[in-house]
Amino acid sequence: QIVEQVNAAKPDLVLFAGDFVSDKRTATRHYDPREGLAPLTGLNAPLGSVAVMGNHDHWFELPKIRATLKKAGVEIIDNGATIRGPLIIGGVDDDHTGRARVPETLAAMDNIQANDSDNIARARIMLSHSPDIMPQIPGKDAASYIPLVLAGHTHCGQISFPFIGALTYVSRYGDRYACGIVKENGKTIIVGAGLGTSILPFRLGAVPDMWLLTLGPKNSN
Numbered sequence: 001q002i003v004e005q006v007n008a009a010k011p012d013l014v015l016f017a018g019d020f021v022s023d024k025r026t027a028t029r030h031y032d033p034r035e036g037l038a039p040l041t042g043l044n045a046p047l048g049s050v051a052v053m054g055n056h057d058h059w060f061e062l063p064k065i066r067a068t069l070k071k072a073g074v075e076i077i078d079n080g081a082t083i084r085g086p087l088i089i090g091g092v093d094d095d096h097t098g099r100a101r102v103p104e105t106l107a108a109m110d111n112i113q114a115n116d117s118d119n120i121a122r123a124r125i126m127l128s129h130s131p132d133i134m135p136q137i138p139g140k141d142a143a144s145y146i147p148l149v150l151a152g153h154t155h156c157g158q159i160s161f162p163f164i165g166a167l168t169y170v171s172r173y174g175d176r177y178a179c180g181i182v183k184e185n186g187k188t189i190i191v192g193a194g195l196g197t198s199i200l201p202f203r204l205g206a207v208p209d210m211w212l213l214t215l216g217p218k219n220s221n
Contacts, residue, residue: 002195003042009212013047013084016074017152017192018054018094018129020065024201033064040072047084049074054129054153055096056198077127081108087215088112088122090146095130096153096170102136106144123215129153131177131191140186148215149189154178156193160205170198179206 006014020037023030043049051074057065069076077091079101090109093099109124116122124146126137131151138144156179157166169178176182182189193209 003039006210007042007044009210011045011212013087014043014045014049015089015127015150016049016051017127017150017194018052019056019152019194019196019198020051020054020069021060022056022196022198023060024197024199026201033061034068037065037068037072040069040074043072043074050082050084050089050091050127051076052091052127052129053078053094053099055094058094058097058099079104079108081105081112083112083116083122086120086122088124090124090126092126092128092133095128095132100128100130100133102133106138106146110144123147125150125215127151130171131182131189132171132173134177134182134184134187134189137187139184145186147187149187150192150211151177151189152192152194154191154193155198155203156180156191156206158197158203158206159200162205166206 021033051069066076075082078093081088081090088109090105092102092105125148126146128151130153134149137146137149154169154171157169160166169175171177177191179191190211192211193206195208197203
């Protein structure tokens with residue numbers, strides 16, 4: 001059903017911010033990653049699909065997850081970069097488990113740009129599981145400026161009580177990058193709530209979501 005919803009939106013490109021799996025002790029059924037991720041072969045986007053890994057992916061049968069995603073046509077970029085249409089996409093591995101290498105990712109993006117034989121002015125965006133890399137991303141005055149960062153991990157709190165808020169966003173910055181659109185130093189970060197749950201199999205006050213973004217020149221309509 002999720003794949004059907006994505007295809008119905010007719011995206012040019014699908015981006016995944018990690019955590020493809022998250023087994024829970026209270027679950028009534030545990031899926032093998034190959035079974036759980038098999039529906040992704042049905043994705044239909046002209047520019048394909050790109051992903052980074054999340055902490056739960058690293059904790060749970062990572063080789064199976066990577067192999068299944070590759071079979072489904074999803075490109076995994078770990079601290080590297082790729083070109084998709086008019087975009088140079090940098091992919092940062094999971095920061096929560098200490099695998100994020102932002103300088104390596106920026107260098108990979110710079111290398112692609114320097115060796116781009118098509119001579120096209122491509123936009124640069126960053127994909128990361130955790131939003132905690134945001135302070136390391138170059139701002140608007142830097143030569144390697146990244147205007148847009150896409151992330152997940154926080155689940156927008158997953159369980160957010162009225163008047164009190166969420167108990168945790170699993171971020172060392174507290175609620176600074178909790179959810180939705182955050183702007184800093186000419187950069188925009190979008191933190192999605194994700195579609196699943198972590199640890200406990202329920203949500204409260206943090207509606208699951210997918211984002212459909214339309215990108216274009218700064219002064220376009």
